[in-house]
Amino acid sequence: MTWRIQICHQLTPKVAPSSDNFSKKYSQILTDLGLQSTCIYKEYVNIHRTREFMKSTFMYTEHVNLQSTCSSPLPTRLPSFVGTISNMTVTAGRDSSLSCSVRDIGDYKVTWMHLNRVMLLTIDQTTITLIPRFRVTRDDPTTWTLHIRNVEPDDTGYYVCQVNMEPVINQVGYLQVVVPPEFVDEETSPSHVSVQESHDVRLVCRAKGVPEPTIRWTREDRLPITTARGSKVYKVDSEELVLKGVTRKDMGAYYCIATNKVPPSISKRIVLEVQFQPLISVPTQLVGAPVGTSVTLECKVAAFPNAVHFWRFNDQLLINSSRQETQEIQKGYTTTMRLTLSSIKPRDFGTYVCAAKNSLGETESNVRLYVVPPEQHVDSSLVDTWDRPNEYRSDLDAGSPSYTLEDYNVRGGGPPSPLGGAGPSLGTSGRTGYGGHPSSGTVSISRTGVWYTWCLAAACLGSSTLHITSLCTDLALPLLLLLLGRWEASSRPSPAPALT
Template sequence: MGELRALRSGSAIMRFLHWDTLIICMLAVNLCASQQASPTISSISSEQIKDIGDSVSLECDITNVGKFTVGWQKTNRDRSQSFNTISLGPTLAVAEERFRLSDDKENNTMKYTLTISDIVNTDAGLYECQIQVNSTNKVTATVELLVRHPPILQDNLIATAITKAEGEDVKLACAAEGYPRPSITWKREYSAILPIGGQSFSGNELSLSSLAKEDRGTYFCIADNGVGKPDSKTINLEVEFAPVISVPRPKVAQATEYDIELECVVQAFPSPAISWYKKGQQIHNGGSYSISQTGQPDDVTTSVVKITSVGSSHYGDYICKASNKEGHAEARLNLYEQRVPNINFSGLKWSNSGHALVSHLGIVVVTMLLATLL
């Protein structure tokens, strides 16, 4: 019985030693794994500058990569929060044949290469080589790919039509993408002088203060970087101003029974309301009066009152009035009587007696000659 107990005791000791040895070995394995060198990125390609249509190879050299996962990720420099996964391990995450992956092992170093062919301008950005060590830790290195391409003005940052009131300030702004970085130049239509002086200005913003009506018009924003053709956008600047009235003929003469036109020219923006008055009463279309208005370039409106078969009641002062939201103006014209018809008026017509105007003029001329001879 004693021998049996001894054997059982020895067996128990052996089982204990067996498990103890197994545990020690497992701890040793884990210890060895924990002491294994971590993966590192020993080198990555330097900055790359390419033209559209070129190819580029981005190389990432990793030591002690083991079974860790390596990938490429692209970030746009101007939008750091936006990124695209290019690859994860040996698998491409983009469905474009222009992208290709390769790897090559030499001693303890693995070279991971991302090749991009037929480069387009949207390929430009920061390319990050990543080693995922665990769920919260990764080793990274970055290389920037710069792509030369013509300037592109950003439409969403450019107001193509701006309206300001006279006396106000305004800033005309442009922004452009491209590599090399584009420069911005401002010009006016027909090479007109800029409100700040000179025919051109360099800078992203053109600041104009105390606007005058002469500052209105078309401005050009031109982006150029020496690659391809410059890009340009048109900005129309409107300046609201109160009416300004000019009268080509402040005093007009006409004989009775002949037609005549009274004219005033109004410059204003927005378009003005124009009305005519005589002796404090507004004149309307009808009877012997006919009013017409014609728009012209540079915010000019010509208003004409045609008087058919002038009579004695038509002589006197006429007032042309114009108004818009910025203000109002008025100008005075005088129609007076003369014996000889005003032949400078293009609307001169046949007389009411049925005789040709030519005949009437002939009689007038003969009368004047006789008076001279006598």
């Protein structure tokens, strides 16, 4: 028969029970129980010290096993662990737990400790630490589970499950607390960064997390990034993005993406603004239009920051009215300026100025509006006959409104023209005929002169300068009048011969 006696002493830290006092004390207990002191079998003496928070004392627990005979001690089954403690990985802010299983625990105690903090957490089913996020439960006679609520990064480390026997036995489990990436705002570039063209710029993105996050840069418009070495890449893996001698092509939004394989990944959008003075391009600098029609003048302006745009004509600022309207279409840092003029009058022709101004400078360009004569109407019968010179119409005479120069030239039987056609001839009757001979008053008009007149008129219509226009006026119109005069003279019938 075996007795187990447990005596708890609460002593000051400087007082500890000695082995002599231990023997004397329990010898007296055995005597009182009617047992001989020579029958004491001292299996072990374990002094377990636990520092209690908020107290300045130590607790000493002494165990003595007694048996009724002195022949030989009875065998004792010692505690042992069942399985191992599983290592855990948990995201900060969630709950976690570690389980420890011990068989044959008897009167021994199971304790949990955090090795990294050197902190005792629980004894048996009692929580020792003052951190309320820790607690222990005994799920069954062999399992002690340590619960950690709302885990924090400082909870990472080794946790020890220990049985207070001599020698002590323990198991170790590891808890890894991971933290999603988070930007360090005070060390990260702001959302908008401005720099003047041709200057250098450095964009910075700093992030923290467990494990350490990595940073990747990309452009929002999916265009390549020109690195400090001049190479063009679509992504840069670095906390800092350095751009040398930036141009307006580098303007846009850049993304820095932080990830450490702990969801969620995060990103920050940083807009790079490259400042430059206005630059104007004019798609068409010479625009022609007839009087009474409408026309639209256009200029394209590139500038940042955005510029003020305006039109001038004869040193006067143009504003919207019933006959003129201004319009601006913006796309990125480019603005399309349009000026629409309605019911054009002669005084509207001239040079128009499109101008733009921002904080870095002012630029302007010119668009010239010139007059274009209205399209002339050509009789379809005339064009039809010229297109088919070999088709003759014998039933027409020179007085008919449908009679054409082509008919006259081909039928007249006159001298051949430089273009290969026969020249016209007039008989005494004024009518054309085959094989007739021209009289002394007959005037031949070749197609060459007519074609020269039409070519010169066409060149005048397509001219765009004042000098050419003046030349056309001086030469083309008199020549045309001369030819028409000769045509009229040749079409009149010759006078009848005098009677003798």
